[in-house]
Amino acid sequence: MEERPTFDATGKPNPLPAFPFGAVYFRKSNPPREDWERDYRTASEDGMNVFRHWFLWSGIEIEPGRYDWSDYDRQLELGAANGIKAIIAEMITVAPEWTYRKYPQAVYRGRDGTAREGFMHGSCATGGTALCMDNGDAKAAAETFLRTLAHRYKNHPGLGGYDIWNECGAAPCYCAATAARFREWLTAKYGDLPTLGEAWHRYGYADWDDIFPPRHEGPWPDVLDWTEFHIESAHLLMRWRYEVIRAADPNHPITAHGVAGSLTSMAERATDDWRAAAEVESYGYTWGSCRHGDEPWKQFHAVDLVRASSRGKPFWHAEAYGGPLWMAPNVIGKPRNEGRIASPEDIRYWHMVSFMAGATGSLYLRWRPLLDGPLFGAFGPYGMDGSRTARSAMSSRTAKWVTSSEQAGLWKSRPVKGEIGIIYVPETQVFTQAQQGNTSFYSQSMRGAYQGFFDNNIQADWVHIRHIDERDALYLPFPVMLNRETADRLRVWVEAGGTLVCEGCPAYFGERGRVGTTQPNYGLDELFGAQESYVEFTPDLLGDLRFNLSGMPVRGGIFMQVYEPTTGTPCGWYEDGRIAAVDHSFGRGKTRLIGTMCGAGYAEHPTDRWPTFFADVLRLCGKEPHVTCSEPRVKARIHDGSGGTYLWVANPVRSALPVRLELGSAWGSFSSVRTLRSGDARVNARTVDLTAPARDVMVLELVK
Numbered sequence: 045m046e047e048r049p050t051f052d053a054t055g056k057p058n059p060l061p062a063f064p065f066g067a068v069y070f071r072k073s074n075p076p077r078e079d080w081e082r083d084y085r086t087a088s089e090d091g092m093n094v095f096r097h098w099f100l101w102s103g104i105e106i107e108p109g110r111y112d113w114s115d116y117d118r119q120l121e122l123g124a125a126n127g128i129k130a131i132i133a134e135m136i137t138v139a140p141e142w143t144y145r146k147y148p149q150a151v152y153r154g155r156d157g158t159a160r161e162g163f164m165h166g167s168c169a170t171g172g173t174a175l176c177m178d179n180g181d182a183k184a185a186a187e188t189f190l191r192t193l194a195h196r197y198k199n200h201p202g203l204g205g206y207d208i209w210n211e212c213g214a215a216p217c218y219c220a221a222t223a224a225r226f227r228e229w230l231t232a233k234y235g236d237l238p239t240l241g242e243a244w245h246r247y248g249y250a251d252w253d254d255i256f257p258p259r260h261e262g263p264w265p266d267v268l269d270w271t272e273f274h275i276e277s278a279h280l281l282m283r284w285r286y287e288v289i290r291a292a293d294p295n296h297p298i299t300a301h302g303v304a305g306s307l308t309s310m311a312e313r314a315t316d317d318w319r320a321a322a323e324v325e326s327y328g329y330t331w332g333s334c335r336h337g338d339e340p341w342k343q344f345h346a347v348d349l350v351r352a353s354s355r356g357k358p359f360w361h362a363e364a365y366g367g368p369l370w371m372a373p374n375v376i377g378k379p380r381n382e383g384r385i386a387s388p389e390d391i392r393y394w395h396m397v398s399f400m401a402g403a404t405g406s407l408y409l410r411w412r413p414l415l416d417g418p419l420f421g422a423f424g425p426y427g428m429d430g431s432r433t434a435r436s437a438m439s440s441r442t443a444k445w446v447t448s449s450e451q452a453g454l455w456k457s458r459p460v461k462g463e464i465g466i467i468y469v470p471e472t473q474v475f476t477q478a479q480q481g482n483t484s485f486y487s488q489s490m491r492g493a494y495q496g497f498f499d500n501n502i503q504a505d506w507v508h509i510r511h512i513d514e515r516d517a518l519y520l521p522f523p524v525m526l527n528r529e530t531a532d533r534l535r536v537w538v539e540a541g542g543t544l545v546c547e548g549c550p551a552y553f554g555e556r557g558r559v560g561t562t563q564p565n566y567g568l569d570e571l572f573g574a575q576e577s578y579v580e581f582t583p584d585l586l587g588d589l590r591f592n593l594s595g596m597p598v599r600g601g602i603f604m605q606v607y608e609p610t611t612g613t614p615c616g617w618y619e620d621g622r623i624a625a626v627d628h629s630f631g632r633g634k635t636r637l638i639g640t641m642c643g644a645g646y647a648e649h650p651t652d653r654w655p656t657f658f659a660d661v662l663r664l665c666g667k668e669p670h671v672t673c674s675e676p677r678v679k680a681r682i683h684d685g686s687g688g689t690y691l692w693v694a695n696p697v698r699s700a701l702p703v704r705l706e707l708g709s710a711w712g713s714f715s716s717v718r719t720l721r722s723g724d725a726r727v728n729a730r731t732v733d734l735t736a737p738a739r740d741v742m743v744l745e746l747v748k
């Protein structure tokens with residue numbers, strides 16, 4: 045296992061603490077200036093070592109070329125005096141109001157063509173305007189601001205680094221400059237107009253200027269191209285910001301954080317964590333149970349997604365929740381104790397789950413709540429006046445634990461590779477968004493499969509289709525649209541010895557959304573040893589679809605494909621006796637094709653479903669679980685590496701739970717166990733007995 049990479053490419057000492065722990069502090073115009081000195085002292089006493097601040101373009105360049113740095117200078121001075129490093133969150137997304145007048149053509153335009161008027165940013169109590177960086181003059185002005193910013197602070201002792209994209213994601217802009225860039229992109233892709241016209245089924249383009257970004261929806265090639273262009277374009281702008289800052293300041297680390305949105309909003313808002321993480325030196329995520337729900341699998345799946353997309357780089361829980369959320373639409377109707385009003389124990393549990401899944405840094409969205417705007421009172425562990433609370437006391441205990449030198453060994457070891465991978469295929473989601481106007485079939489299938497493994501304490505890692513060669517056991521949910529390259533890649537991978545379990549209608553829709561006339565499409569019928577004999581696209585009627593897998597009941601849903609085996613062997617049947625699943629050997633590998641969406645069926649039936657199906661997938665792959673748990677509510681995972689072997693045990697419920705854990709035989713046997721936090725445990729070879737403390741995570745070092 046490799047050491048964590050250092051941030052600094054020049055070999056200079058990393059200016060950030062080994063384990064950054066803190067909060068977003070200054071979001072102009074909060075907190076009040078008169079409290080800053082006291083707040084920094086409090087934070088420092090409580091164990092915090094990093095603050096992020098929103099460096100709003102609109103809050104600084106108050107007239108063209110005239111900058112007001114006073115509030116920001118003070119943050120870095122106070123940070124330097126209190127041992128709190130500043131992460132500069134650049135915010136060119138909030139441009140000064142005067143830019144609306146100076147660059148009218150560059151103002152961001154929505155799908156209906158209307159220019160976005162100046163706005164108040166609810167998360168920082170500052171106003172601004174939104175510019176499209178496809179316009180050269182606006183981009184040059186933003187670049188000057190970024191360069192001036194980095195030059196001003198690059199030698200400041202209070203500087204820790206930069207964050208170049210807050211919650212990585214953006215909706216496409218429909219201004220003239222973006223349309224021009226889209227035409228350039230299409231020229232590079234198709235070469236000439238007749239080729240593009242043929243691909244798009246649009247034959248009347250006489251000039252490139254006849255092409256406009258599609259404002260319609262639907263599973264059409266122009267919509268798919270526009271989406272792909274937008275996602276690529278958004279990340280090229282991220283690279284531009286990286287390069288501008290890196291050129292001005294060669295020494296300080298550059299990070300960014302997304303929203304763990306790859307499964308839900310990637311097609312709509314370009315939230316592709318793999319692409320974003322590739323552009324920076326470390327990565328991170330915003331996640332809060334009050335917004336997303338507090339079911340135990342949810343936070344794990346989000347952190348696992350960010351760990352997978354970070355590809356070995358360090359990543360932080362860059363916006364963690366430390367307080368309540370009042371009156372927002374996504375909390376209305378929910379009980380108090382489902383993350384809506386964070387308790388100290390909730391905060392502890394959420395932190396520790398992030399670290400258990402691999403995060404090695406944490407910042408609250410707010411150190412203390414905003415006093416203005418719709419998010420008043422939200423998120424911060426400290427009081428409205430900056431005073432300490434029971435939540436901040438818990439936060440302080442966590443900060444001091446994670447940053448203690450006693451934990452240095454723990455952070456050198458990393459989460460082990462999961463027993464199985466779930467494949468992420470971006471084009472499937474792009475197509476689903478185009479076809480359905482949302483991604484729910486896709487995201488529900490992906491997340492449902494994860495839940496099925498999670499409920500068996502199986503660590504299912506998210507695996508990008510580009511990286512399947514790193515794995516030997518994979519599950520592919522909702523594969524209804526695949527490009528030919530993806531289908532070929534799967535075929536080659538199985539042939540070389542992989543085991544693939546695949547849900548229904550693989551590559552039913554192929555390149556540009558066209559249906560294949562042989563199903564499964566693109567030669568996958570040979571891979572799976574079966575052909576389609578019947579298919580139904582009736583998601584509204586298939587909510588209760590079931591089949592049996594060699595006698596085991598399993599839920600499906602969304603679509604239903606029935607098979608006629610060719611060289612494969614039937615292993616599953618719908619209730620009417622038709623064939624639902626086929627096993628096959630192909631080259632040195634094997635496959636199981638299932639004609640419906642088992643992940644979605646699992647997700648849709650929380651009280652009546654069969655997790656044994658997912659345990660059986662692991663058995664088919666010839667894998668043993670890393671850890672088997674006697675108590676299904678408790679989750680256990682292993683970290684391993686140069687710092688030692690650690691067992692993390694999470695108990696999400698609000699009472700202690702006795703549990704027996706059996707480690708997989710690959711881990712060998714252990715002679716003793718050392719508790720790093722929360723309670724005692726006994727080990728006998730591969731068996732660990734303990735009582736998992738309520739709403740907490742235990743960490744044990746296993747000694748051979």
Ligand SMILES: [Zn+2]
Nearest residue numbers: 176217219222
């Ligand atoms: Zn634009």
